[in-house]
Amino acid sequence: MAAVQPVVTHGTGHSASEERDRPWQVVVWNDPVTLMSYVVVVFRRLFGYDLETATQLMLKVHVEGRAVVATEPRERAEVSVAQLHAHGLQATLARD
């Protein structure tokens, strides 16, 4: 499993409105405990992915240690990360 490595986000030089509109990545990190089948059903439930897409993303998390599962405006991305945390998945936000 890869350790969770959140991304530092200060010092971008963008205005407040630009910041608000910039997309953010929702990143899910691998852990050695969470079942693959669980990750797939959570991705389908939270993001509406079909089985094939959810499975591919799960495998990317498992093999590469992390995967971007969504790219969204910051507020929406924070909701997604909170929902992933509520399901026990390791998730962080990163600038797109």
Next chain:
Amino acid sequence: MAEIRREGDLTVFQLEPKERQVLLEIVDRIEPMLDSSHWVSPRAYGDEELEREFHRLAGEDLERAREADLATLREGLSGPLPVRLGDPEVWGWVRALNFLRLALAEQLGISEDGWEEAYSPRQHRRPPLATLHLLSWLQEELIDSLA
């Protein structure tokens, strides 16, 4: 022996009273570990200020949701047998089981994939590891029932 099957819109968990008692004791034993588990309460941001704000906005809700899922698991295990669960309750169970498994694995020092393969028959005598596998089996069966 415990068995999980689907009956219409419900998931039915058939288990003996003794097995039910064992599961409730496992929940009691692991739940206190949740508070100190990094995996159970992961960070959203590396930046301290953003993380504090995220925690201020979402932290309490996340904690309440986790407690509700654990309560759903306990209530289900404490009711009549067999346990009959609608899909919302099954989701509560699988989330609660994931938190319990994360906390227990962290306590056991598991940090890399492949720990299941390293699980030799001799280690069956190591109760926490056997507990982790039991919870894995239960979670997997419940996930299958959702599919």
